[in-house]
Amino acid sequence: MIYDVIIVGGSYAGLSAGLQLARARRTVLVIDAGQRRNRFAATSHGFLGQDGQAPDVIANAGRSQLMAYPTVSWVQDSVIQADAHAGGLRLRTQSNGEFSALRVILATGVVDELPAIDGLAQRWGKRVFHCPYCHGYELDQGRIGVLATSALAMHHALMLPDWGTTTLFTNGVFTPDAEQQAQLERRGVRVEPTRVSRISGEHADLELVDGRVIQMDGIFTQSRTRISPLAEQLGCERIDGPSGPYLLTGETRQTSVTGVFACGDLSLAAGSVALAVGEGVRAGVGAHVSLING
Template identity: 80%
Template sequence: MMHDVIIVGGSYAGLSAGLQLARARRKVLVIDGGQRRNRFAATSHGFLGQDGQPPQVIAAEGRSQLMEYPSVTWVQDNVLQATGQLDEFSVSTQCNGTFQARRLILATGVVDELPAIEGLKERWGTRVFHCPYCHGYELDQGRIGVLATSPLSMHHALMLPDWGTTTLFTNGVLTPDAEQQAQLDRRGVQVQNSPVRRISGERADLELDDGQVFSLDGVFTISRTRISPLGEQLGCERVDGPTGPYLHTNEMRQTSRPGVFACGDTSLAAGSVALAVGEGVRAGTGTHFSLING
């Protein structure tokens, strides 16, 4: 069967793109591996109409609504390879063989590569976060740590005093210059230069190499992000973003490869359910226009 569109990734961006195409009565196949980026978080915030909902509830309701359209098919699987050209794309899956489509939408998201600190991975999404807008308010103006991973962590440190009393842990990767230190002072940010040994405790106790322990309500850090190899297989141009590469797209979310579109974290250096849904709309409508105009 030749589908109009194959969407690789059935999380928020992919679901949103699929909904636009389903409503245009296009034949859509969604292939999803079931690994949402925010699967570790208990609640999602900042998305109008869904604030405070569990992420899995938002995703499940989105899938349920999409599957009400008879032109949509869902396959639970991992895509291993994508090849082809405009009107003749092919994707190979781990368990269900190969599928063909006239257009592709890559909504595969990213994988977070976390700092190698004992106890951090276990608290990712519960006490260790990356987005203040998503999780800062729930810390109730408490004690917040910023664990530096690169010079970009200065941005985090200057933002977070709006959500609580903030300490920047430079961890040997960031040395504020005089101007940066003055900015931190104006924002009331304390600085600790001793490396972080581990994170422990029921909440987030940062244990430093010099023996100090800081009991915190939450920690923010910036992960490195890794995208799916599918874009590279198809020859799509990449952009080096502040936390990792992402796929370059135009305003309609078409990549440098005609007929291949991308949306969500795959093509945007930001992690937000609301942004992913909006980008999915652009990719879905852009793909529809491409089908119309050839």
């Protein structure tokens, strides 16, 4: 069977894209490896109508709604190879063989590569975050640390005083210049230049190399992001963003390769369930219109 569209990735963006196509009565196959980016967080915030829900609850409800449409199929697997052939696009999975489609939507998300600081990884999504809009409010105007991985930490540091008392830990990565220092002072941000050796405690205490321990209620930092090798296999053009690469897409969310679309964190340098759902709509509609136009 040749599907109209194969969607690689069954998280929020992929589900949203599939819903548009299912409602157009197109044959859709979702191939999902089951590794959502926000799987470490207990709750999801900022998505109208779903604020405070567990990520699993949102995703499972979306899957149930999508699978109610008779033209949709689902395979739990990882795609390991993608290429174009005379009839369209072909995907090879780890355990279920090959599948072909006229169009492909890449909704694989990204992989976070976290700062190599002892104690950080086990607190990711619980006390260490990347998105103030997603998790800042729940810190209840408490003590917030910004752990720099680059000069881009200035962006977090200037935002976060709206959510709590903020300290920027420059961690030897950069030194704010005079203008940046003035901006931080205007926002009431304290700057701590001493390097961080580890994160410990019940919440998120930063142990410094000079022996001091500074207690925090939460920490914000930037990961480096890594994208799926499928995009490179298909020849999709990418953009090198400040935190890692993402795919170049047009208004319809088609990539630089005809017939290949992308949505969610893979094509948008921001991590948000609400944005992923909206981008999935655009990719699903874009793929459908391309099928109509041949």
